[in-house]
Amino acid sequence: DTTVKQNPRYKLARVGKPVNLICSQTMNHDTMYWYQKKPNQAPKLLLFYYDKILNREADTFEKFQSSRPNNSFCSLYIGSAGLEYSAMYLCASSSGWGGVDTQYFGPGTRLLVL
Amino acid sequence: GEQVEQRPPHLSVREGDSAVIICTYTDPNSYYFFWYKQEPGAGLQLLMKVFSSTEINEGQGFTVLLNKKDKQLSLNLTAAHPGDSAVYFCAVTTSSGQKLVFGQGTILKVYL
Numbered sequence: 481d482t483t484v485k486q487n488p489r490y491k492l493a494r495v496g497k498p499v500n501l502i503c504s505q506t507m508n509h510d511t512m513y514w515y516q517k518k519p520n521q522a523p524k525l526l527l528f529y530y531d532k533i534l535n536r537e538a539d540t541f542e543k544f545q546s547s548r549p550n551n552s553f554c555s556l557y558i559g560s561a562g563l564e565y566s567a568m569y570l571c572a573s574s575s576g577w578g579g580v581d582t583q584y585f586g587p588g589t590r591l592l593v594l
Numbered sequence: 595g596e597q598v599e600q601r602p603p604h605l606s607v608r609e610g611d612s613a614v615i616i617c618t619y620t621d622p623n624s625y626y627f628f629w630y631k632q633e634p635g636a637g638l639q640l641l642m643k644v645f646s647s648t649e650i651n652e653g654q655g656f657t658v659l660l661n662k663k664d665k666q667l668s669l670n671l672t673a674a675h676p677g678d679s680a681v682y683f684c685a686v687t688t689s690s691g692q693k694l695v696f697g698q699g700t701i702l703k704v705y706l
Contacts, residue, residue, distance in 0.1 A: 484637060515696075520603065520698060520699075521698060522598065522600075522683075522695070522696040522697055522698045522699065523683070523696045524696075525693055525694070528693075570637070570638070572638075578687070578690075578691045578692045578693060579626060579685075579686075579687035579688055579691055579692060579693045579694040579695075580626055580687060580691050582628070582640055582643055583694065584637075584640075585630070585637035585638040585639075586637045587635060587636055587637045588637065
């Protein structure tokens with residue numbers, strides 16, 4: 481089973497409120513990723529966990545937090561949502577680290593901030 | 595850093611015709627390349643993973659070509675059918691191997 485699940489599938493948030501998105505995988509993968517996808521743009525890597533080590537991209541370092549309480553689950557946390565956070569958020573996992581191993585993607589969570 | 599340009603953003607072809615999507619990347623030392631297909635409501639599904647040493651890669655109903663001289667990766671769908679209608683993304687591993695850089699995606703529609 482190569483399924484990555486994301487909850488919720490749709491999220492409506494108010495400006496200034498926190499947002500928490502959840503991802504899970506049962507493949508025992510070492511690495512879990514979060515991407516942001518806006519219309520007509522490429523998916524953009526926000527951060528990834530390799531085992532228990534969090535790596536955040538430099539340009540989004542302060543905007544997103546994440547936690548990985550166990551191997552299967554990973555969350556993406558926005559402390560205070562702004563309009564610019566409206567996007568599709570894609571979670572992925574891979575057995576290894578980085579861009580060499582195939583990444584398996586969830587269906588995404590569509591976040592709308594009003 | 596690595597940049598990937600994917601063209602065209604939209605592609606509409608008749609059933610049975612071919613469809614070609616091209617990605618141009620910037621880092622000549624990139625060494626893994628991916629094509630993903632995303633159907634409505636679903637996650638990105640891997641179509642093919644290509645290593646830099648292989649220029650021609652055959653899949654079921656499609657061919658992936660890697661032109662390292664021009665730094666181009668192409669997805670060629672032969673005899674497209676309605677089930678091929680989806681969004682297609684290319685992705686390139688950075689030369690450091692640390693992450694994937696994606697193209698912007700191509701919305702392919704195959705009509706009868």
